[in-house]
Each structure stands twice: as structure tokens, then as C-alpha cells.
Amino acid sequence: MILLQFSSAQGPEECCIAVEKALAYFLEEAKKHQVTVDLLESFPSKQGLKSALIYLEGEDTERLAQSWCGTVQWQCQSPIRPLHKRKNWFLSVMRFSAIQPITDSEIEFEFTKAQGAGGQHVNKTASAVRAKHIATGITVKVQSERSQHANKKLAKQLIQWKLNEYQEQQLSMLDKQRHNSHYQIERGNATTVFSGQKFKRLS
CATH class of the missing domain: 3.30.160.20 (Double Stranded RNA Binding Domain)
Structure with missing residues (x-):
């Protein structure tokens, strides 16, 4: 079982928009790789998503997950604050694995x-x-x-x-990583970059 969490990392509303766009892009890419995706949990914001937790299943799951993990950068003029000087927005994609499957x-x-x-x-x-x-x-x-x-x-x-x-004590590392991901994000060292309102992938 592979779980991916897309998070705005407590960023502004533009980062939440980026989370929603990134998730939509990921779902389209998953279809091409014949990877099944289930949305387990999501937290909406006013304009997008604060975070989303998805479950992946399929032969190409490992490679697809690895290609997304890390910091994702969106280069775009703010769609809600057109006079804002900032044009780079960041979100994080983190992977987690369930430890003990239940029956x-x-x-x-x-x-x-x-x-x-x-x-x-x-x-x-x-x-x-x-x-x-x-x-x-x-x-x-x-x-x-x-x-x-x-x-x-x-x-x-x-x-x-x-x-x-x-089960926080047994899974302390998994739990801490997930919660810390909402507060920690490495800006300026993106593993994946998108650009513009149409969310075109650059790298």
C-alpha cells in the first residue's frame, strides 16, 4: 500500500490552488500509467485544497510515486491577487506506507x-x-x-x-512525518515545476 499526501504546508491560498491543480494533473498521469487512485481524505480551502490523501495501486505505482515525491513549484501570477509580486508557489508531496494491514x-x-x-x-x-x-x-x-x-x-x-x-507510539515516525509535512517545505529546490494557469509541466 502506498499513500501520497499533497499539502499546501500552511501556505497561502495560492498554494491551496496549486494542490488542487497538482492533484488533478496527477490523476490524469495515473490513468496513463494504469495506476488506480482512491481519494481517502481531503481538506478544502476557499479556492483549492489545503491537503489531500490518496491511495495508489497498480504495477507502475512505485515509479509514479517516486517521480512526484518532494517539493512541487507552481510559477504563476496569483489568480486571486493579480497585483501580488510573488509568482512562485510551493506544495509538498510526501509518501507514507501502511505498516500493519487490517482485515x-x-x-x-x-x-x-x-x-x-x-x-x-x-x-x-x-x-x-x-x-x-x-x-x-x-x-x-x-x-x-x-x-x-x-x-x-x-x-x-x-x-x-x-x-x-x-497508534502513535508504534508508528511515531510515520505520524510525525505526516504532521510535520504541513509545516515544513523546502522552497526553492523543487523536484517538479509547473507554469501558468493551465498548469503546464516544465520538469
Whole structure:
């Protein structure tokens, strides 16, 4: 299991826009490499995303993840502050690996009708999944996908991630790295560079 976290690293709103653009670009690239991507968690900002956590699966997963890890630079005039002098915005992409995969027997699943937008299909189908890790009581609810099977898979992955966070003593390095990544970013030494409103990749 490979997890990638895209983070604005507490940067301004332009960095959050860069996170959203970078994630969209990554998803398109993943399709070309036949890598399956599941969005496990995201935190929106006013204009973009503060951070996003994704799960990767597929033969080319390792190479794709490695090509993105590090600092990503976006060279662009601010789309929300046109008079702002700064034209370089940064985000971080960090990789994490789950330590101890959990099994279905450790989780209680409850299936309910999804709520919110989606029309008749959403309202009539018990596709939403509420999952509870029996030992710790960690609970998540997933209804982003139309099928019960897909939501169950995402719920299990999200439980795994939250369990990793919960087990801070056993997974202290993983937990500290993830949280520190929101506050630490190496600006000026980007491994990947994008340019302009169309987010064109330069390197």
C-alpha cells in the first residue's frame, strides 16, 4: 500500500490552488500509467485544497510515486491577487506506507442510503458505508462512490489510515512525518515545476 499526501504546508491560498491543480494533473498521469487512485481524505480551502490523501495501486505505482515525491513549484501570477509580486508557489508531496494491514474481521460494516446530491439512484440504494474498527472504536462514513463495494473498499482504507494515526507510539515516525509535512517545505529546490494557469509541466 502506498499513500501520497499533497499539502499546501500552511501556505497561502495560492498554494491551496496549486494542490488542487497538482492533484488533478496527477490523476490524469495515473490513468496513463494504469495506476488506480482512491481519494481517502481531503481538506478544502476557499479556492483549492489545503491537503489531500490518496491511495495508489497498480504495477507502475512505485515509479509514479517516486517521480512526484518532494517539493512541487507552481510559477504563476496569483489568480486571486493579480497585483501580488510573488509568482512562485510551493506544495509538498510526501509518501507514507501502511505498516500493519487490517482485515475485514476487525471492522464492523453498516450499509445505509447515501444522503445529499445524486438523484434517485443515491436515494434508493443502500450504497453508503459506515465502518467501525472494533478494537479502537474508530469510525468513518464513505458515500462518495455509487457502489457499496467501492465505498466499502474506501472505508477500509480510511480506517487503516486513521488507525495508523491512532497508534502513535508504534508508528511515531510515520505520524510525525505526516504532521510535520504541513509545516515544513523546502522552497526553492523543487523536484517538479509547473507554469501558468493551465498548469503546464516544465520538469
